[in-house]
Amino acid sequence: MAAECVLFSTKKRSGAEEFDGDGLFKPKKSMLSTVPAAWEDPAAALASARHEFGEHGGVNMSIEASATFTVMEPDTMRRMFSGELGPDRDFFIYSRHFNPTVLNLSRQMAALEGTEAAYCTASGMSAISSVLLQLCSSGGHVVASRKLYGGTHALLTHFFPRACNITTTFVDIGDHETVKNAIVEGRTKVLYFESISNPTLTVANIPELSRIAHEKGVTVVVDNTFAPMVLSPARLGADVVVHSISKFISGGADIIAGAVCGPESLVNSMMDLHQGSLMLLGPTMNPKVAFELSERIPHLGLRMKEHCHRAFTFAARMKKLGLKVIYPGLEDHPHHELLKSLVNKEYGFGGLLCLDMETEERANRLMNYLQNFTQFGFMAVSLGYYETLMSCSGSSTSSELSAEEKALSGISPGWVRMSVGYIGTLEQRWGQFEKALSRMQDAGFFKN
């Protein structure tokens, strides 16, 4: 069934606000909500999401850059603050609360992830911390994968216990019995993991983990930063999907942003004037940034296909050369069959691959040649950029982990994470990789 496509022009409010017979506003289905009845694919869902026109009929929406919003009747203000009038009827209070342009991007994010609602934030970290703080109170407990982005790992290991007495048990999420046993009924509020983990590219069995958590009344929060379009965790059973939009979704390595995608009740609770983590902590996205990002989401699918295609091709060729390459699209990856069973068809298996160079010295030498000798890519953290980005995980984005935690997570000292870009021709880029590799050989780095 084709989803309904609602075309919408900016509505101007008149002095006469809409009342029903009793003088009360009749709440309509909320505008936060976007998920179509039949969700097949993220591209289809995005194309079916409401398209917002500009104020003068522009094909692109206008940017609502106002921090505050006027009302025509003094009583409207009270009714907005009481929650009676909200963004579902085009009533906005203040842009730390809902903003129309940020809401438009958030609707795209909800469509992308197939969730009821979403809201965007100033960074991926603020999306993660805000949703966890909304779901857990002081004394609350999280069960989390031990294979997480270093910043999230530090948030759960150090910041939350100190700042608000929220503690975490880290587990191997591939061991479902351990996950089950780590959940303390009544106390554990969240099971948290990454769909494809940073930087080890471990694939989570989202349906099975969600089933285990739900049996014990635990909310499943999945970071899908590594696999937008490729995986749809909420469609596989997760309750909440978080993103660092700074990565693939932005694609430009020029914006820091995040999103929480989930049930409408959760998003609304995060905006609550008394208890909402987004409203009260205020990690607000600028509407100008939201507009920029809204213009990039329509070509996210095309970009992801090329990132994934190149990552797969390079990984296969690197393997043929005898390199220790980790890529879940390769048949010898321990989670290949699982990933194959979970992905949305035709996007591929992710835009990141890893090379285990065993020692930091070898990793650094390779990256140095790849950047400074052959121009294959840049030594930089982050991912999802159109150029290839490479970093040695143990001494950069996972440096927050102790040596023991790194070993447990499978991050060797020579672990090189590569976010494969798509500009230039594939053969041009492969030639640059091979040239750097032969330089490594000449320098005696492949003796044994």
Ligand SMILES: Cc1ncc(COP(=O)(O)O)c(C=O)c1O
């Ligand atoms: C998997 C993952 N989640 C979250 C984040 C944090 O996102 P941001 O940098 O947008 O705050 C990162 C950043 O590297 C990440 O890799």
